[in-house]
Amino acid sequence: MIHYRASWIVSVSDPPMRDGWIAVEQGRIAAVTKRPPANGGHLIDLGEVAVMPGLVNAHTHLELSYLRDEVPPASEFVSWIREVMAARRRRPDPQSREILDAIDRALAESSACGTAVVGDISNTLVSFAPLTRSALAGVVFYELIRFNAADPQGFVDAAWEEVNRLVPTDRVRATLAAHAPYSVAPLVFRAIRQAITRDPFAPTSVHLAESVEEVEFIRTGGGSWRRLLEDLGVWDPSWVPPGGSPVKFLDDSGFLDGRVLAVHGVQMSRDDLDRLAARGTTLVTCPRSNGHTGAGAPPIADFYRSGVRVAIGTDSLASSPDLNVFAELATMRALAPDIPAATLIDSATRQGARALGFDGDYGTIEPGKRSRLLAVALPSSNIDVEEYLVGGIEPEQIRWIGEN
Numbered sequence: 058m059i060h061y062r063a064s065w066i067v068s069v070s071d072p073p074m075r076d077g078w079i080a081v082e083q084g085r086i087a088a089v090t091k092r093p094p095a096n097g098g099h100l101i102d103l104g105e106v107a108v109m110p111g112l113v114n115a116h117t118h119l120e121l122s123y124l125r126d127e128v129p130p131a132s133e134f135v136s137w138i139r140e141v142m143a144a145r146r147r148r149p150d151p152q153s154r155e156i157l158d159a160i161d162r163a164l165a166e167s168s169a170c171g172t173a174v175v176g177d178i179s180n181t182l183v184s185f186a187p188l189t190r191s192a193l194a195g196v197v198f199y200e201l202i203r204f205n206a207a208d209p210q211g212f213v214d215a216a217w218e219e220v221n222r223l224v225p226t227d228r229v230r231a232t233l234a235a236h237a238p239y240s241v242a243p244l245v246f247r248a249i250r251q252a253i254t255r256d257p258f259a260p261t262s263v264h265l266a267e268s269v270e271e272v273e274f275i276r277t278g279g280g281s282w283r284r285l286l287e288d289l290g291v292w293d294p295s296w297v298p299p300g301g302s303p304v305k306f307l308d309d310s311g312f313l314d315g316r317v318l319a320v321h322g323v324q325m326s327r328d329d330l331d332r333l334a335a336r337g338t339t340l341v342t343c344p345r346s347n348g349h350t351g352a353g354a355p356p357i358a359d360f361y362r363s364g365v366r367v368a369i370g371t372d373s374l375a376s377s378p379d380l381n382v383f384a385e386l387a388t389m390r391a392l393a394p395d396i397p398a399a400t401l402i403d404s405a406t407r408q409g410a411r412a413l414g415f416d417g418d419y420g421t422i423e424p425g426k427r428s429r430l431l432a433v434a435l436p437s438s439n440i441d442v443e444e445y446l447v448g449g450i451e452p453e454q455i456r457w458i459g460e461n
């Protein structure tokens with residue numbers, strides 16, 4: 058048994074505790090107490106630190122890490138997507154050394170930034186094996202993109218078989234996801250929903266209401282998305298624009314429920330947010346990526362006011378400068394100065410763990426959970442510790458504790 062003393066314990070499940078003790082045994086949290094341990098064990102005084110749960114990066118694309126600094130910022134989202142597609146076409150082999158090495162570096166960077174769990178989007182499943190070899194836990198979402206599908210059921214069934222050929226570990230699982238309402242046919246959405254329903258715990262994911270171009274396309278069937286689909290030769294002339302919002306479209310299709318991580322939501326209306334809240338869907342916000350891709354600034358305060366569950370992602374290194382979830386928190390703090398810091402921290406930990414199905418092991422400091430904990434160096438104990446933690450924490454301030 059190891060007993061850690063810290064000037065602050067930010068458990069997320071309870072208010073921050075000043076001068077607390079955490080007992081750890083065999084990789085699990087045994088106790089969180091105000092009093093020093095009575096007998097036995099190894100005592101470690103961590104000093105002026107806040108101990109908190111490892112963070113959850115609920116949306117990233119590890120396989121795009123090789124595109125770091127390659128896709129410049131855009132003022133219009135579809136232009137940005139065109140640039141990403143062109144960059145990916147220049148390296149068609151997903152198993153290339155360059156792509157695999159970048160994934161390993163991204164995993165190491167994630168750990169150095171305090172991330173314990175990732176929700177990773179992959180179009181190739183190439184990130185699954187590296188993730189199992191890393192210190193991180195996570196869900197790999199095998200993301201399907203198919204607007205014009207000749208055999209939607211066969212397409213999805215084949216992908217589901219690929220997912221099921223992967224051997225899950227106690228920390229890494231795989232499931233299916235849909236890319237977005239403008240790039241996935243309605244019958245593919247339906248088949249994905251049917252496939253994952255065979256697994257009682259499988260989450261799924263979709264990029265949703267990210268850009269004004271998406272909203273226009275779902276409402277009218279026109280605009281720059283339509284032109285992109287035509288340019289790619291995948292336009293389906295039988296597709297009928299659903300009208301209404303992207304959220305209404307997926308909700309009316311029966312896709313949205315508590316299993317779904319809906320990513321971005323920059324263009325969601327109050328009605329859209331109410332729908333997500335009613336369905337128990339988790340909204341994953343990636344504010345720095347939204348700024349880079351031309352999607353705009355997410356309405357962070359509206360998200361929380363609606364009561365929707367909010368988790369946080371960095372998105373990929375193609376649209377984000379690094380994989381530091383603490384930096385996303387600082388951006389959220391700047392965008393929503395009235396939201397309590399504790400609420401933002403809850404999004405970066407417990408909400409992400411819950412959405413990914415890892416809340417039994419991660420997300421809070423409670424007895425029985427894995428002791429994959431962060432000690433964040435503080436300038437002083439006499440601070441508003443939660444406010445400090447959402448002000449921008451650098452990797453140099455972080456170290457992992459509790460792993461033995």
Ligand SMILES: [Zn+2]
Nearest residue numbers: 178264372373
């Ligand atoms: Zn994404």
